[in-house]
Amino acid sequence: MENPQSETAPARGSSLDKIIHRLREMFGEDRAVIASGSDFRIDDERQRAVAFPHNIEELSETMKLADAERWRVIPAGAGTWLEMGNRPTRFDLIVSTAKMNRLLEYEPADLTATVEAGVPLLAFNRMAAEHRQFIPLDPFGDKRSTIGGVIATASSGPMRCAYGAPRDWLIGATVVHADGHVTKAGGKVVKNVAGYDLCKLYAGSFGTLAVIAEMSFKLRALPPCEKTIVFYSFNAESLCSLVARITDSDLQPAAMELIAPSDEAPLPIETDKFALAIRFLNEPEAVDSQAAEALKLGSEFRRAILSVADATGFWQAYHENETSPHTEFIFRLSALPADLNALIGDISRTLPRSNLRAHAANGVVRLHAGLAWLDDLKTKERPRRLAEMRRLVQSRGGQMVILRAPDEIKNQLDVWGDAGQTESLMRALKDKFDPQATLNPGRFVAGI
Amino acid sequence: MAKSSEPKIIAQLREIAGRDAVTCDEDELLVYECDAMTTHRSRPLAVIFPRTTEQVSRIVKLLHENRIPFGPRGAGTGLSSGAIATGCEKGDRAVVIEMARMNRILDIDYANRRAVVQPGVINIKLSQAVAARGYHYAPDPSSQTSCTIGGNVAENAGGPHCLKYGSTTNHILGLEVVLPTGEIINLGGAGADTVGYDLLGAFVGSEGTFGIATKITVRLTRTPQMVITLLADFMEINDASRAVSAIIAAGMLPAALEMIDKVTINAVEDSVYAAGYPRDAAACLIVELDGLSAGLETQANRAAEICRRHNARTVRAASSENERKRLWAGRKGAFGALGRVSPDLLVQDAVVPRTKLPDVLAKIYQIGAKHRLRLSTVFHAGDGNLHPNLNYDGRDADEVARVHAASKEIMKLCVDAGGSITGEHGVGVDKIDYMPMIFDQASLDAMLMVKEVFNPMGLCNPGKAVPAQRMCREYRKGFDFATN
Ligand SMILES: Cc1cc2nc3c(=O)[nH]c(=O)nc-3n(C[C@H](O)[C@H](O)[C@H](O)COP(=O)(O)OP(=O)(O)OC[C@H]3O[C@@H](n4cnc5c(N)ncnc54)[C@H](O)[C@@H]3O)c2cc1C
Ligand SMILES: Cc1cc2nc3c(=O)[nH]c(=O)nc-3n(C[C@H](O)[C@H](O)[C@H](O)COP(=O)(O)OP(=O)(O)OC[C@H]3O[C@@H](n4cnc5c(N)ncnc54)[C@H](O)[C@@H]3O)c2cc1C
Numbered sequence: 001m002e003n004p005q006s007e008t009a010p011a012r013g014s015s016l017d018k019i020i021h022r023l024r025e026m027f028g029e030d031r032a033v034i035a036s037g038s039d040f041r042i043d044d045e046r047q048r049a050v051a052f053p054h055n056i057e058e059l060s061e062t063m064k065l066a067d068a069e070r071w072r073v074i075p076a077g078a079g080t081w082l083e084m085g086n087r088p089t090r091f092d093l094i095v096s097t098a099k100m101n102r103l104l105e106y107e108p109a110d111l112t113a114t115v116e117a118g119v120p121l122l123a124f125n126r127m128a129a130e131h132r133q134f135i136p137l138d139p140f141g142d143k144r145s146t147i148g149g150v151i152a153t154a155s156s157g158p159m160r161c162a163y164g165a166p167r168d169w170l171i172g173a174t175v176v177h178a179d180g181h182v183t184k185a186g187g188k189v190v191k192n193v194a195g196y197d198l199c200k201l202y203a204g205s206f207g208t209l210a211v212i213a214e215m216s217f218k219l220r221a222l223p224p225c226e227k228t229i230v231f232y233s234f235n236a237e238s239l240c241s242l243v244a245r246i247t248d249s250d251l252q253p254a255a256m257e258l259i260a261p262s263d264e265a266p267l268p269i270e271t272d273k274f275a276l277a278i279r280f281l282n283e284p285e286a287v288d289s290q291a292a293e294a295l296k297l298g299s300e301f302r303r304a305i306l307s308v309a310d311a312t313g314f315w316q317a318y319h320e321n322e323t324s325p326h327t328e329f330i331f332r333l334s335a336l337p338a339d340l341n342a343l344i345g346d347i348s349r350t351l352p353r354s355n356l357r358a359h360a361a362n363g364v365v366r367l368h369a370g371l372a373w374l375d376d377l378k379t380k381e382r383p384r385r386l387a388e389m390r391r392l393v394q395s396r397g398g399q400m401v402i403l404r405a406p407d408e409i410k411n412q413l414d415v416w417g418d419a420g421q422t423e424s425l426m427r428a429l430k431d432k433f434d435p436q437a438t439l440n441p442g443r444f445v446a447g448i
Numbered sequence: 449m450a451k452s453s454e455p456k457i458i459a460q461l462r463e464i465a466g467r468d469a470v471t472c473d474e475d476e477l478l479v480y481e482c483d484a485m486t487t488h489r490s491r492p493l494a495v496i497f498p499r500t501t502e503q504v505s506r507i508v509k510l511l512h513e514n515r516i517p518f519g520p521r522g523a524g525t526g527l528s529s530g531a532i533a534t535g536c537e538k539g540d541r542a543v544v545i546e547m548a549r550m551n552r553i554l555d556i557d558y559a560n561r562r563a564v565v566q567p568g569v570i571n572i573k574l575s576q577a578v579a580a581r582g583y584h585y586a587p588d589p590s591s592q593t594s595c596t597i598g599g600n601v602a603e604n605a606g607g608p609h610c611l612k613y614g615s616t617t618n619h620i621l622g623l624e625v626v627l628p629t630g631e632i633i634n635l636g637g638a639g640a641d642t643v644g645y646d647l648l649g650a651f652v653g654s655e656g657t658f659g660i661a662t663k664i665t666v667r668l669t670r671t672p673q674m675v676i677t678l679l680a681d682f683m684e685i686n687d688a689s690r691a692v693s694a695i696i697a698a699g700m701l702p703a704a705l706e707m708i709d710k711v712t713i714n715a716v717e718d719s720v721y722a723a724g725y726p727r728d729a730a731a732c733l734i735v736e737l738d739g740l741s742a743g744l745e746t747q748a749n750r751a752a753e754i755c756r757r758h759n760a761r762t763v764r765a766a767s768s769e770n771e772r773k774r775l776w777a778g779r780k781g782a783f784g785a786l787g788r789v790s791p792d793l794l795v796q797d798a799v800v801p802r803t804k805l806p807d808v809l810a811k812i813y814q815i816g817a818k819h820r821l822r823l824s825t826v827f828h829a830g831d832g833n834l835h836p837n838l839n840y841d842g843r844d845a846d847e848v849a850r851v852h853a854a855s856k857e858i859m860k861l862c863v864d865a866g867g868s869i870t871g872e873h874g875v876g877v878d879k880i881d882y883m884p885m886i887f888d889q890a891s892l893d894a895m896l897m898v899k900e901v902f903n904p905m906g907l908c909n910p911g912k913a914v915p916a917q918r919m920c921r922e923y924r925k926g927f928d929f930a931t932n
Contacts, residue, residue: 109697110801132699154646167649168618183891189799191615191831191871193604193653194879194886195914196895200617200649209645221699248558250673250740285743334641338559363640398640416643421633425901426644432897445644 019049019071019093026065027051027058040079040094043087044407050076052099056116056174056182056213062095063211064180072441073178075207077118077149080142084153084403085206086415089442095211097148104214105188108133112171112188114216117148133219136163140322148212154204157319158255158279161361163220167203172216175202175209178438182213190218201429208444209433223281226254227291228311230269231276231301236260239276240341242298243360246278247337249297251290253361254281257318258340260356264370267321268314269304276301276360277314322357322366329354329369330403333389335396337363346392350385363398371406383412390417416445455929457514461496461543464506469497469549472929480533480544483526484591486792486842488877492533492544493929495521499549501624501632501662507545508660509630512907515923517542519909520660522568522599525591527795528876530603530655534911536920540927542910545660547598553577554663560639561668562621567598567661578668586613586669589872590780598661604653606872608704608779611830612738613669615872617652624663625651628908638665650898655874656909658902672738675703676748677766677775680755681729685709685813688731689806691758692829695735695751696802702751704736705830706779712786712826712837716778719785723778724771729761733829734779782826783837790822790839794851798862799871802832808865812836815857819850833871834862859885875913883915 016034023032031054036047053059066073071092076082078098097117103124105114108131115124122143125134139145139155149155151173156165163169172186185198202212233239239258246253259267259275269275278294280287295303306314331354335343340363347356347367355368374382386409390400394417402415419426423446430437430448442448454462461470471477472494481489493516498504511518521531521544533542551568556578563585565574571592575584588607589595595605601623606615613619622638636648651658682688688707695705708716713725713732725732733755737747752763766772787793800808809825812834816823827835836858840847859869859882869875869882883892895914899906906920 107801107803109693109803111696111699112801164618167646168614177894181890183894184887185891185894187868187886189801189832189867189871191606191610191799191828191833192868193615193872193874194868194870195875195883195892196898197604197617197650197653198894198898200646200652201898203649204646221701244559247561250670252670252740282740283743283747285746286740289740289742334637336560336639338557396640397637399637399643401643419644420642422635422644422647425633425647428901429645429647429898432901433894 016047016049022065022069023049023051023062026061027053031058040076040082040096042074042082042091042094048094049092050094050096052096054099056100056176059095059097059100059176059211059213060180060182063176063178066093066095067179067436067438073438074440075152075211077146077152078120078142078144080145081149081153085440085443087407087410087442088440091441097211097213098146100213103127111219111221112190112216113219114172114188114214115147116214117212118146120144121147121150128219129222132222134222135169135217136220137166137169138319140319142323147215151203151215152205152207152212158257158359160359161256162252162254162281167200169217170199170203170215171218173199173202173212174214176211176213178210178434178436186216188216206440206444208430208440208448210439223283225284225287226279226281226311227287228277228279228306228314229291229294230304230306231278231298232270232273232303233301234273236274236344237341238301239274240344240360242276242301243340244338245297246294247361249293251293252282253278253290255279256360258358258360262355264355267317268310279311279315326370327368327404328371329367329373329405331367332401332403333365333367333393334398335363335393336398337361339363339396340365343393343396343398347389350389350392379408383409386413394418419445457510457516458494458929460510461494461507464510465496465498465503469499471495480521480524483524483529483531485527485529485795485878487794488529488532490532490534491541493541493927495544495546497546497549501626504545504626504660504662505630505632508626508628511543512629512905515905515907516927517907517910517920517923518545520598520602520656521546522596522602523548523570523594525595526599526603526876527797527873528870528878530874530876530909530912531599532877534877536906536910536923537925540925547596547660550662558583558668562639562665563668564638564663564665565597567596567601567664569597571595571597571600574666579671582671583668584671585619585666587616587619590783597664597666601652601661601664602654602656603872603874606828606831606833608706608828611705611828612701612703617649619667619669620648620652620664621667622665623648623651623661625659626662627659628903628905632662636665653874654902655876655913657899657913659908672703674741674744675736675738675772676744677772678735678748678752678755678763679725679766679775680733680735680752680760680763681726682731682733682758682760683729684759685730686806686810687759688733689809689829691733691755691760693802693805694754694758696830698750698754700747700751702735702830703738704734706734706827707829708732708734708779708782708826709824711822711824712782715785715789715824716782719781719788721778721781721785723774725778734775779826786824786837786839790841792840792842794838794840794855795873796834796836796855796858797870797873798834798836798859798867800832800834800862800865800867802830804865804867805829805832808834808861811861812858815854815861819854821850821854823854828871831871832867877912880912880915
């Protein structure tokens with residue numbers, strides 16, 4: 001679990017000025033900038049070079065140049081989540097697809113669309129809403145988050161409960177490899193088994209296999225009606241048993257979030273107790289009947305049925321809260337859905353006083369904490385406590401991933417945890433796709 | 449082959465799996481010469497029937513060490529010649545590892561909505577096992593009464609209900625796999641999230657070329673509260689396909705949306721699957737809506753209305769569970785019924801964008817007519833997944849040539865429309881020459897890189913899925929038991 005590679009700050013090979021000069025010379029003034037501050041920030045570097053190709057040809061040429069110059073590249077979208085991952089062993093250039101933001105094809109009657117990687121997910125969904133359609137993903141994060149970034153990170157949010165993960169919606173991808181050559185996987189039709197399903201590998205590869213340039217999706221019709229109900233209890237266990245009852249019923253909630261009491265998170269619901277927020281999205285009759293059934297299943301709990309305005313406000317706050325820049329620690333823990341209560345028990349014993357939320361139907365818990373959180377522990381004890389938590393989660397067949405933590409922690413703990421038996425296959429895959437370790441070196445699992 | 453001079457490898461295989469678990473009798477091997485697609489044949493060297501993961505692992509290790517090619521097989525219902533034993537070169541033979549005896553359901557875990565099965569479990573057996581508790585296994589290929597879940601994983605099988613519920617890949621949570629070296633590994637978290645590359649997602653649909661699945665964790669799906677099944681019949685096929693496009697365009701998500709044309713209707717009505725489809729209709733649609741009972745009738749009325757607007761002659765709802773079953777039995781028995789019409793049947797599996805259905809379908813019939821062939825279609829219309837079928841007589845060389853020409857033209861038509869060469873049956877041996885129609889060499893090479901990771905020697909199911917210059921890296925050329 002030690003991560004020896006990240007003990008030192010990333011080494012930088014070529015000088016920024018030289019890189020920027022080369023890029024501008026080849027592609028034009030506006031195609032490369034030196035970013036500073038929190039813009040495209042990866043680690044503790046002060047400045048960084050960012051290339052902005054405007055189309056797949058420029059992206060390919062940029063990668064060819066980087067390959068020829070032996071620059072290490074960090075692919076990026078809008079750059080809102082580049083902190084995620086182990087500290088890079090080295091990098092020279094960030095290649096952002098944010099300016100590749102054209103909608104390439106959209107035939108509403110087919111319920112499919114093809115986009116460039118830099119299209120923001122929210123912008124796409126706002127546009128598709130005019131046709132009462134959407135890509136049913138609601139990952140946490142900034143409104144600038146690009147579809148390429150969401151796919152590369154396999155990000156999903158509360159709606160995963162009903163709609164699954166990015167892998168379930170991506171039907172095709174065009175990628176640019178580390179040496180600049182372009183390949184395609186999948187296609188543009190909703191059902192397709194021609195060739196190996198490389199889309200699955202690109203989704204969640206965190207930019208370590210290739211740079212994603214274009215993607216095709218299947219879409220869903222926007223449900224016309226929604227309702228959110230919140231159940232309250234002073235203990236998590238009783239709400240977990242309600243989750244189990246709902247899971248074993250005919251109800252099809254779109255989201256089911258368990259929220260621990262907290263005085264930090266400003267949410268427009270009661271925050272002094274555990275809350276289970278259940279959201280239904282469907283045709284009006286189906287929403288009403290499910291809400292009625294849910295109230296029956298949870299009849300012993302105190303509850304609130306949110307008005308449309310309150311529900312909108314609640315889910316928006318819930319999303320914003322999740323990525324608050326003021327949170328210093330964010331962890332994601334997974335287990336089998338039925339082990340959620342046990343996992344919460346492990347957490348409350350091992351990492352008490354962290355702010356806990358869960359995708360209750362999926363066995364996924366997020367923990368948030370501020371800098372003061374581990375203050376009463378000795379410096380050495382902190383990583384040990386986190387490692388212990390990780391061990392507990394792994395023994396349940398799950399995983400603990402560090403989404404955000406101070407360097408002091410990241411220097412000692414691998415962000416991803418153990419890749420287990422598949423480690424050598426993953427390494428072999430990386431070696432085939434990126435033999436020179438150009439892309440995001442050292443940032444992913446197993447030192448990839 | 450005389451018992452007294454039992455070849456060494458056969459003896460070793462028998463030592464691993466048991467005497468009765470290996471056959472190399474040429475007559476018995478005939479059964480394994482092809483799968484449900486009869487156009488490609490290759491007789492195996494031997495067939496072995498393991499019962500445990502450990503046996504599979506030892507068998508594979510032995511074959512790997514001896515550089516003998518091999519391939520897994522389920523029920524042999526595949527329609528792309530994926531389950532036939534092909535060697536590393538044309539004419540070479542290989543060993544079939546038949547998974548049918550590993551057919552136990554190992555665990556049913558309702559709390560996590562999942563089940564763990566061995567790969568030889570027949571698809572429908574799992575749904576039957578969980579039906580009483582209100583669950584089922586969603587992927588339902590029309591062959592579900594005989595195909596195995598292992599075969600479904602390998603092909604990423606679909607079925608009528610994957611319009612709403614997704615294909616096999618959306619329902620697999622974890623796999624235990626014997627890699628082509630014999631090593632046993634687990635892919636995916638079996639229900640809990642894992643980290644790293646989605647190797648599980650890559651394995652599903654790899655057509656037996658990445659290794660052998662020996663244990664499969666699947667998602668269980670809640671059986672819907674209510675199901676409404678409509679049968680709409682049309683006097684013009686064009687009206688039926690426009691109705692399909694219109695239902696999708698309206699944003700409706702039926703559980704299934706299937707189309708059956710006149711030739712198929714009559715083949716079905718002449719067979720044991722007779723479902724009461726109107727024989728004079730140009731085409732029928734089966735539109736199934738399922739889910740919560742609240743509001744479902746409103747949905748069904750909307751779908752029926754769309755059909756009527758596109759000139760459906762009648763639209764009726766199955767009035768009983770029995771009638772519903774009959775409508776489906778007819779649909780699912782369609783290939784079988786067509787199969788009786790002529791000595792041979794070629795089933796295609798192309799996909800087109802759904803807005804292109806009316807146009808493409810009309811052209812497919814023109815191609816059939818041009819080549820004077822008996823062409824029919826029965827297919828997953830809601831997904832745009834076409835199954836044009838060609839009835840022919842394999843002994844008639846002229847007709848065979850016309851079948852191949854028509855096939856190719858249909859494929860090209862669908863690809864030009866922005867589609868794919870296969871939606872659910874897989875590439876196998878059958879469509880491998882069509883792969884360059886949709887992928888350039890660089891894209892095929894990227895796929896082969898992934899294959900190299902799982903199957904570096906190439907001995908596991910060579911010659912399938914993705915065309916390669918060289919099928920195996922190192923192998924015993926023209927291996928034959930008699931001389932080894
Ligand atoms: C504080 C915070 C917390 C978050 N928490 C969660 C969470 O709990 N769960 C969750 O699912 N998501 C979470 N997200 C992720 C978020 O939903 C998006 O995935 C992310 O913001 C992507 O947007 P981006 O375009 O800015 O990508 P970037 O931040 O630019 O890139 C993110 C990653 O994707 C890679 N990448 C980006 N574009 C490409 C491309 N075109 N080709 C190849 N690789 C590429 C990068 O190399 C990098 O590794 C969080 C985000 C933030 C900011
Ligand atoms: C009448 C009829 C209707 C059909 N309808 C449909 C349909 O609606 N939808 C659909 O998708 N398909 C359909 N099919 C095709 C076929 O049934 C499916 O492809 C099915 O998944 C094959 O399963 P099988 O057990 O018969 O596999 P086989 O045909 O034995 O093998 C298929 C492939 O899987 C590999 N394989 C088998 N077991 C394993 C294992 N344990 N590990 C790794 N690889 C393995 C084999 O090597 C081969 O490449 C139909 C076929 C028929 C005959």
